[in-house]
Amino acid sequence: MDHRSGISILLTLACVLVAATCAHGQPQPGDLGVFFDRAATQTSMTALAFMGFHLYLVATAPPGGLLGWECRLFFPGQMIVPSRALPPGRSVDLGQGDDNWIVGTGSCVATSGQAVLVDYSVLMLAATHDLTICLGPSSPSSFSPPSPGYVTCQHVDDLRPFGAAYRGCAVVNPAHLEPPVPTGQASWGSLKGHYLGQ
């Protein structure tokens, strides 16, 4: 086994591990993640070039409720984001730059379930494998060390870091979760069905 083969096997194992992590388990209270559904269950999907899909930034049952939050999303260059929407109502985002969120919600978001913080519309430019969309700290960050986090409804100085649901990443076209998508499947619905049918 030469050097390149060794690296290749290690990368494969790492990808399989990530895929397995994404496929199992549930987000914990106080987690933040990116998902392809509002219920925060799908962290991988398959998409063709020029297909649009939704991506959701979801906080899971933040202890103490949520009065503001901050994080940053990193998209691969093979995607563009035509729109990003905060929930209707009172939120204000003071973060500078796309997807650098520093948000006051205006009123307490108290939930024992999932709270969708942002609804993204995303367009694939190329159907490349293993495209990851990941979370990171906003810039600047209110936390040290920098971290995605939130302020509770209990006190405005009660700032808490989010936990990273599924390592804070979602994957499009994972190469090791399912076979390549056949060309000709043009609709999001059919792709979703194809994925869930695996």
Added chain:
Amino acid sequence: MFRPLAAVLASVTLVSAATPLAHGQSPDPAQCSATTAGGAIYITPAGTGQSLASIGARVTVVVRDGAGAPIPNYPASEIWLVPAVAGELRICSGALTVADHNTDASGTTTIGNSLMGGGATRSGLQVMVHGMALVGPPLPIQVNSTDITANGKVDLGDVAVFAQDLQTYNFRSDFDHDGQITLVDVGLITPSVTLASHCP
């Protein structure tokens, strides 16, 4: 040998600079006066907010002794501003807003700079001379800060409070002091958020 001597000389020089130059004159807070046109300013923990001078609210201070005689060349560093009601506005530690210059021949100086701190006050400000508050009503200067929570830095907590105040008016978030919280105020707080403004 040279270094200890230099240190002693430096100490003597510092003591001289901090002592009122008019021999035998000590300020009397009941005889001193402070006046201003008044107004409202927004400040930041880093001192990048509005200055008193910029809104025409520069404070004029006359330092006098117990006999009512003006004290010339009184050190600027011994004259500073504090909130009239303690706790409403928290000045950054070690970042006092002092007089613009030593008093002139008539015992007069001004305070025109901004303040560094957090919180908000509508109760006015007070002048301190040599650690003593001047006697009289507070100066009619209202202050709010982009560090709304007054924890010494602008962070997510301030954004959360600001978003609430967008719904229900609160002076603390009305940085242009027009009686409403609008996009202008969003524009004024955003640089503090972006730069993570904090006390020096």
